[in-house]
Amino acid sequence: MEPHIALLPSAGMGHLMPFLRLAAMLASRNCKVTLLTAQPTVSAAESKHLNSFFSAHPHIQRLDFQVVPLLSSNPHGDPFFLQFEAIIRSVHLLPPLLSSLSPPISALFLDIAAATCVDQLADHPSLSISYYILSTTSARFFSLITHLPHLTLESSCVNLKLHGLPSFSISNIPPPFFNPQNLFTTQMISNARAISRIKGVVSNTFHWFEAETIEALNSGKTSITHPQFLPIGPFKHYEDPGKCSSLSWLDEQPARSVVYVSFGSRTAMSKDQIKEIGEGLLKSKQKFLWVLKSVKVDKAEETELKELVGHSLLEKIEEKKQGIVVKEWVKQEEILTHHAIGGFFSHCGWNSTMEAAQRGVPMLAWTLNGDQRFNAEVMEKAGLGLWPKHWGWLGERLVKSEEIEEKIEELMQDHKLRSMAQKVGEEAKRAWEIGGTSEEVVGQLIEMLKL
Ligand code: BUP
Numbered sequence: 001m002e003p004h005i006a007l008l009p010s011a012g013m014g015h016l017m018p019f020l021r022l023a024a025m026l027a028s029r030n031c032k033v034t035l036l037t038a039q040p041t042v043s044a045a046e047s048k049h050l051n052s053f054f055s056a057h058p059h060i061q062r063l064d065f066q067v068v069p070l071l072s073s074n075p076h077g078d079p080f081f082l083q084f085e086a087i088i089r090s091v092h093l094l095p096p097l098l099s100s101l102s103p104p105i106s107a108l109f110l111d112i113a114a115a116t117c118v119d120q121l122a123d124h125p126s127l128s129i130s131y132y133i134l135s136t137t138s139a140r141f142f143s144l145i146t147h148l149p150h151l152t153l154e155s156s157c158v159n160l161k162l163h164g165l166p167s168f169s170i171s172n173i174p175p176p177f178f179n180p181q182n183l184f185t186t187q188m189i190s191n192a193r194a195i196s197r198i199k200g201v202v203s204n205t206f207h208w209f210e211a212e213t214i215e216a217l218n219s220g221k222t223s224i225t226h227p228q229f230l231p232i233g234p235f236k237h238y239e240d241p242g243k244c245s246s247l248s249w250l251d252e253q254p255a256r257s258v259v260y261v262s263f264g265s266r267t268a269m270s271k272d273q274i275k276e277i278g279e280g281l282l283k284s285k286q287k288f289l290w291v292l293k294s295v296k297v298d299k300a301e302e303t304e305l306k307e308l309v310g311h312s313l314l315e316k317i318e319e320k321k322q323g324i325v326v327k328e329w330v331k332q333e334e335i336l337t338h339h340a341i342g343g344f345f346s347h348c349g350w351n352s353t354m355e356a357a358q359r360g361v362p363m364l365a366w367t368l369n370g371d372q373r374f375n376a377e378v379m380e381k382a383g384l385g386l387w388p389k390h391w392g393w394l395g396e397r398l399v400k401s402e403e404i405e406e407k408i409e410e411l412m413q414d415h416k417l418r419s420m421a422q423k424v425g426e427e428a429k430r431a432w433e434i435g436g437t438s439e440e441v442v443g444q445l446i447e448m449l450k451l
Pocket residue numbers: 012013014015017262263264265266267291328329330331332333348349350351352353355370
């Protein structure tokens with residue numbers, strides 16, 4: 001009989017997208033799938049995507065999960081982290097929901113950001129199921145998370161060496177991890193502790209891309225014992241109806257002539273930095289498609305594009321017909337697949353990194369926070385792109401237009417970089433061929449889910 005699998009994403013598009021892709025993939029491999037949707041969602045993008053996903057995938061069941069709002073929370077806290085916390089604290093509401101599903105579920109996939117939910121669920125008498133984690137980050141960052149409960153981080157050190165793993169540069173570790181009271185840190189420590197109760201960790205990466213870390217994680221030689229790490233990426237695109245006007249503009253551009261600029265779904269940029277980016281793009285003389293966000297949560301976005309970019313800069317961009325700037329949600333995967341795209345200037349969110357890797361699109365990284373420096377390290381080491389580390393964390397200092405111009409030119413004109421990125425794309429494809437590493441691991445996963 002087909003196994004019935006439930007999935008519970010946490011908050012934010014960077015977490016929802018890989019869950020939707022995993023749900024679609026499991027459904028295509030003879031699993032019955034129920035997706036739990038924590039309500040209300042933080043961003044408008046999440047509710048919109050959930051609606052279009054369920055209408056395009058009527059065979060996947062939707063189960064809304066009303067999250068109890070936090071009674072007192074820091075109003076200045078990150079709304080996505082606060083939602084992780086609200087989900088974790090509402091976990092007692094899940095057992096009746098999960099045990100009402102028919103046929104009974106045999107496994108639940110939790111987000112790494114809310115893995116600690118397993119602590120309450122696994123001991124519940126009405127649920128006799130297996131638990132898996134979907135790690136929405138690089139294997140490299142995941143390997144650090146597993147060690148978090150046992151680490152005392154000293155910012156004065158240069159490197160961190162953990163038994164059995166490639167060493168980490170201290171400057172790449174997200175600053176909140178140096179503060180044990182920080183909400184993100186306390187959550188990640190609890191999530192890391194919960195990993196031992198999990199049957200398998202599924203990850204949107206592939207063996208060739210992170211071979212050293214994946215082999216270390218599965219060697220049993222690290223100081224932390226954890227379940228099997230299952231690299232099954234790059235996750236495949238699922239059919240998403242709807243239009244994206246940027247694609248029509250791309251249709252008119254020559255092959256590999258456009259740099260796609262996007263710093264993810266929740267990167268708020270300062271006006272000064274927006275100006276330097278715009279000037280830098282213009283000076284580089286490269287065509288560009290720039291997706292701009294000035295607030296962390298899209299629901300709060302009220303500023304007109306003209307005001308964000310500045311009247312004179314926007315006029316210059318329009319006059320030169322060198323590029324377009326958009327504020328709305330775009331179909332990033334389709335953009336990255338488009339023949340006109342020659343490079344991707346990105347914050348190195350893990351989904352974005354994998355989407356570029358899958359298509360062999362060279363990247364220019366400018367990291368903002370969280371796992372992004374770890375992701376950028378992986379990306380650079382694999383030969384997928386450039387990472388000017390001296391730019392610091394995005395927002396740390398004003399990066400000037402001349403610096404941006406120089407790196408955009410390099411991104412778009414360096415032939416060696418382009419062919420190395422193409423090689424990454426070929427390896428990503430190979431992972432999904434018959435006998436390929438990700439294809440094999442998915443087969444193993446499906447067998448595990450049938451048990
Ligand atoms: Br913006 C934007 N269209 O307009 P990341 C993003 N995306 O399809 P993030 C679009 O959202 P975290 C848009 O393809 C990727 O799948 C994009 O995830 C898609 O970054 C996803 O790259 C964004 O991981 O999340 O949003 O910063 O902070 O969790 O990394």
